[in-house]
Amino acid sequence: DAGVIQSPRHEVTEMGQEVTLRCKPISGHDYLFWYRQTMMRGLELLIYFNNNVPIDDSGMPEDRFSAKMPNASFSTLKIQPSEPRDSAVYFCATTMRVDTQYFGPGTRLTVL
Amino acid sequence: LAKTTQPISMDSYEGQEVNITCSHNNIATNDYITWYQQFPSQGPRFIIQGYKTKVTNEVASLFIPADRKSSTLSLPRVSLSDTAVYYCLVGDADKLIFGTGTRLQVFP
Secondary structure, three states: OOOOEEEOOEEEEOOOOOEEEEEEOOOOOOEEEEEEEEOOOEEEEEEEEEOOEEEEOOOOOOOOEEEEEEEOOEEEEEEOOOOHHHOEEEEEEEEOOOOOOEEOOOEEEEEO | OOOOEOOOEEEEEOOOOEEEEEEOOOOOOOOEEEEEEEOOOOOOEEEEEEOOEEEEOOOOEEEEOOOOOEEEEEEOOOOHHHOEEEEEEEEOOOOOOOOOOEEEEEEO
16 A cells, blocks of 8 residues: 555645645545644644544634545645645544554645 | 653664653553654654553564553664654544654764
């Protein structure tokens, strides 16, 4: 298996623009997590899905952030409109059991 | 979710054994103890998990005393490539809370 696939790996955009991050989970994994990592705040859980259904989105910072999982093989995290403080590395992780997650390589987002 | 406390940073030299201790005083009966490793510019990677006593795999050993209020990750004979951040997590809930981790620096 190729592991968790995230795209793009790097994204540079201007404030106010819409940003869409993508994740393809490992086949058979029914949990999918979106994290954000910054130097100041460390690794934060934003939202997670189980069997394509959002279970906990309490970590989503505000309404500008939204996440979807239309099927078992694809998820998106969207930021609209983006702001400079959204600059971070965004990780997707998937698993069959919550405490042993497999992380993707991350998307480094820079909002100018 | 049980809170964990671990040292912010540790230094070591190649070939030495490194032990990183994590405190989790309010661990629950159903909680497992899990350690992750994160290299720069990469996502965290699962290293080892245990419930009690000792667990060993090809990468590390995990020692858990009988009261389970702490755990120690042991890395035998570290190399420069073991330089990373190591996270200790405790829980059986639906989500993991990553703390600040321990930044291990291995010197030649």
